[in-house]
Amino acid sequence: MQRFETDTDYLLEVTRQLIACDSPVGYYNRIHALLKMLLADIGYEMQVDNKATAYVVVPGASSEKTVGVNAHLDTIGLVVRGFNDDGTLRVRQLGGINYHSIEGETCHVICRDGSSVNGQIICNHHSIHVFEDAKTMERTEDTMAVSLIADVKSPADARKLGVSEGAVAAIDPHFIAYDNGYIISRFLDDKACVAAQLHTMKWLAQTGTQPAYDTLFAFPIYEEIGHGGAYLPTVVDEYVSLDITLIGPDYASEEHSVGVIVSDIRSPYDWNLSNRLIRCAEKVLEPGRWNQQVAFHFSTDANASYFAGNNLKSGAFGPATLSTHGRERTHMDALVGTENLCHAYVLGYGD
Structure with a gap:
């Protein structure tokens, strides 16, 4: 060999x-x-x-x-398609996203001018302490959103940060290389x-x-x-x-x-x-x-x-x-x- x-x-x-x-x-x-x-x-x-x-x-x-x-x-990633009334971002998938695997994950939204804004991917019914169906709601592009990690309460607030339709969300990979040779990362x-x-x-x-x-x-x-x-x-x-x-x-x-x-x-x-x-x-x-x-x-x-x-x-x-x-x-x-x-x-x- x-x-x-x-x-x-x-x-x-x-x-x-x-x-x-x-x-x-x-x-x-x-x-x-x-x-x-x-x-x-x-x-x-x-x-x-x-x-x-x-x-x-x-x-x-x-x-x-x-x-x-x-x-x-x-x-794979996400593209911004619009805004919810509370300023969270409605998204569509870029590639074969498994929405269950990205819930709660941090990301950053890359704006069309090259700037970026930190965010978190959430389910619209995100907490078992708030929503009766938080565990059972299907995770799809219609039930998931990106919540910007900033003082954003409306679409106008998000737009002031540079976010627009067509911005893309890059999911944080969390790369780990272990001493025994295993690697875990997106x-x-x-x-x-x-x-x-x-x-x-x-x-x-x-x-x-x-x-x-x-x-x-x-x-x-x-x-x-x-x-x-x-x-x-x-x-x-x-x-x-x-x-x-x-x-x-x-x-x-x-x-x-x-x-x-x-x-x-x-x-x-x-x-x-x-x-x-x-x-x-x-x-x-x-x-x-x-x-x-x-x-x-x-x-x-x-x-x-x-x-x-x-x-x-x-x-x-x-x-x-x-x-x-x-x-x-x-x-x-x-x-x-x-x-x-x-x-x-x-x-x-x-x-």
């Missing part, structure tokens, strides 16, 4: 930095500034298209084809995979190693609402997403492992490309530390690109993650395994 040496300090610290940087769907200014700095630190310059996807192209040993790998920068989906992708790029730059083929490293923005990969440069022949994979009754998986997604809610992934990813996993990951998954409540930018009509093959893999779209939990073993599998794929180990 071939294992690549991983700088775990770099992998963990970059994951931490990325998670701390707000990027709810559609809001990319801060995360692009951070990504630009992280790429410059390892010797790359990024380009950004009109869809706000950042790219780096690394020449390969062969130009026979161009392969693409991606990890998305956007996270937005491991997909910041942990961005870090793994950056680690592979760092190794290529530091060692002067070329990928097997011309390789486009992509960082999409709109994955959480299904169209991050809709546009892709036409030179890309195959596109592989690094994204979280799943833990539960249908998955032979736990937090130490890496999943190769062979099918999802949209479609099977390309048969031959998935088999190459499986061969890569067999070469660099220990038995029992990887699995194949049919992810039937889930999809990725690779399949979004495929469904948008791009002429390519799609594939996907990533770290097994508990409580996805909540406060997620994985282990450094899964991040290292994801980086090793990315490494193996771009070096052509599955050919």
Whole structure:
């Protein structure tokens, strides 16, 4: 078995930095500034298209084809759609929010002028000491609101702070890395995979190693609402997403492992490309530390690109993650395994 040496300090610290940087769907200014700095630190310059996807192209040993790998920068969040009479904010979800998992959570509302206001996500019937149905009320976008942490009693008060329709709420992630290797945080989906992708790029730059083929490293923005990969440069022949994979009754998986997604809610992934990813996993990951998954409540930018009509093959893999779209939990073993599998794929180990 071939294992690549991983700088775990770099992998963990970059994951931490990325998670701390707000990027709810559609809001990319801060995360692009951070990504630009992280790429410059390892010797790359990024380009950004009109869809706000950042790219780096690394020449390969062969130009026979161009392969693409991606990890998305956007996270789930909320967008302000209006105001309640008491000045709390009516919101809609950006991505697959589980409202039960964010009740009581702190957030900050990013206004259109770039300023921000702290807030808390509450149920309209928020207290068992006040509301008879506080426990039983369904948590939906119609029963949840953002309460600004300020002296706000009316819509006018909220507007004076700069809040308007179209402001976005970034949920606080509460990142914790434990001494035994476990990590708990919101937005491991997909910041942990961005870090793994950056680690592979760092190794290529530091060692002067070329990928097997011309390789486009992509960082999409709109994955959480299904169209991050809709546009892709036409030179890309195959596109592989690094994204979280799943833990539960249908998955032979736990937090130490890496999943190769062979099918999802949209479609099977390309048969031959998935088999190459499986061969890569067999070469660099220990038995029992990887699995194949049919992810039937889930999809990725690779399949979004495929469904948008791009002429390519799609594939996907990533770290097994508990409580996805909540406060997620994985282990450094899964991040290292994801980086090793990315490494193996771009070096052509599955050919």
